[in-house]
Amino acid sequence: xxxxxxxxxxxxxxxSSSACAPDAASGVASPAKTEIRIGPAGWSYTDWGGxxxxxxxxxxxxxxxxxxxxxxxIEINTSFYQPPxxxxxxxxxxxxxxxxxxxxxxxxxxxxxxxxxGSAEDERLVREGFAPLVAAKKLGAVLMQFPFSFHNTPxxxxxxxQLFERFGDYCLVVEVRHGTWNDKEFFAxxxxxxxxxxxxxxxxxxxxxxxTERATSPVGYIRLHGRRYDTWFSDDPQSPPEERxxxxxxxxxxxxxxxRVRHVSEHSRxxxxxxxxxxxxxxxxxxxxxxxxxxxAQVKVPExxxxxxxxxxKIADQPQREPTLFPNPIE
Numbered sequence: 001x002x003x004x005x006x007x008x009x010x011x012x013x014x015x016s017s018s019a020c021a022p023d024a025a026s027g028v029a030s031p032a033k034t035e036i037r038i039g040p041a042g043w044s045y046t047d048w049g050g051x052x053x054x055x056x057x058x059x060x061x062x063x064x065x066x067x068x069x070x071x072x073x074i075e076i077n078t079s080f081y082q083p084p085x086x087x088x089x090x091x092x093x094x095x096x097x098x099x100x101x102x103x104x105x106x107x108x109x110x111x112x113x114x115x116x117x118g119s120a121e122d123e124r125l126v127r128e129g130f131a132p133l134v135a136a137k138k139l140g141a142v143l144m145q146f147p148f149s150f151h152n153t154p155x156x157x158x159x160x161x162q163l164f165e166r167f168g169d170y171c172l173v174v175e176v177r178h179g180t181w182n183d184k185e186f187f188a189x190x191x192x193x194x195x196x197x198x199x200x201x202x203x204x205x206x207x208x209x210x211x212t213e214r215a216t217s218p219v220g221y222i223r224l225h226g227r228r229y230d231t232w233f234s235d236d237p238q239s240p241p242e243e244r245x246x247x248x249x250x251x252x253x254x255x256x257x258x259x260r261v262r263h264v265s266e267h268s269r270x271x272x273x274x275x276x277x278x279x280x281x282x283x284x285x286x287x288x289x290x291x292x293x294x295x296x297a298q299v300k301v302p303e304x305x306x307x308x309x310x311x312x313x314k315i316a317d318q319p320q321r322e323p324t325l326f327p328n329p330i331e
Contacts, residue, residue: 034265037103037140038291040283041223041276042077043067047242051308052281065095070300071287072101073140075223075274080107080145083129090132103140104133105173105221105272112163113146123166130170141219141272142170143198148208148233152180157189164193173198173221179207190216196268198223199260203232213260220268222261224249224286226277246279248309249286258293285309 043063049055053066067074076092078084084092084106096102109126112118133139144163150156164172174190175198190197196217201224204210226247234244249257265271273290275283284305289312292299298317306312306320313320 034268034271036261036265036271036273036294037071037073037101038273038287038294039067039071039073039075039275040287041075041274041278043074044078045278047280048278048284050304052284052302052305054304062095064092065098066302067284068096068099068102070284070302071291072099073103073105073272073274075143075272075276076104076106079126079129080110083109083125086128086132089129093132093136093138096138102138103270103272104138105141105143105274106130106133106139108142108144108167113144113150118166126167134170140171140270141173141196141221142167143173143175143221145175145198146177148177150176151178152176152183152186157186161189161193164195168193171217171219172196173217173219175200175221175223177202177209179209182209182212187214187216194218196221199264201225201227201257203227203229205229205232211256211260213263215264215267215271218269220264220271222257222264222271222273224257224273224275224277224283226282227253242279245277246282247277248282249277249289251289254286254289254293258290261290261294281305281308285312288312289315 045052048063049057053061053063064074074096076084092104096104109118109122111122112126130139130142144160144167160174172194173196177200187197194217196219197212197214198221199212199214200209200222201211202208203226226245226249228244228247231243231246261271261273273287275287275290277283277286284302288299288301288305292315298315300318301312301316303321306316
């Protein structure tokens, strides 16, 4: 992305070739060829209105188009619940076209990761939905996210290998949450199949996987879920599901993750950092802070977001357009 405009942030790192290129099969890259993209998980959240997005929304407003002004990646969340329709995927491409560095990543349909199967027809629907993104070279990775209950057993390892064979033409990344997966044989298996490992930050409870900084393929991947220990495993019907992701990292908590991102990127051709602590735009705040930490530069900040999170003012590349007489910061 050009650096000559004061309102545009400079890229963290650049490279010329695409992720998952054949010459990247070793999963090791020189820093000069490494690229880091940072962004939120998803964009369709009702609680983002007036916090991340302007309210009322201007005519023709689209969330992905708005976010692509500030981030170089978004993880598609809706593909976890059902495959996107090709026409919708084509519209997403149009919306982010103004940012040439932009890449989507996408979750694989939960039918393959949480429901223990997936028919040939299910696979066809997934491929049909991803096809426009692949054709446009805008699908940076496909994330296979498994639940905490998915432990490292011979049966589950065999199932992973089956999925690697079925979807091996994509840049695959595996997210597992149980500590049994912190195993050198598992990492070696990922490497041998050219599959990335998703390093996560989550509440470390019992056998939960602790923070890591591993790269097993040309694609490095990091997801930050927040640290809501009180609601992470909660089945309290009075606690809304989004409360699991109601967490704002402070600068001291982000700094070690910035170092982990650097380490992962040294062994990857392309690295994605996704903030999943989405409640009330907190993931967008932390994504901007990580961009600033890693680039050493001030960044473009959405006006609504900085009104609710004044801490963004010190990393913003422009002063606030209008002083806020009655700020409403979100804790």
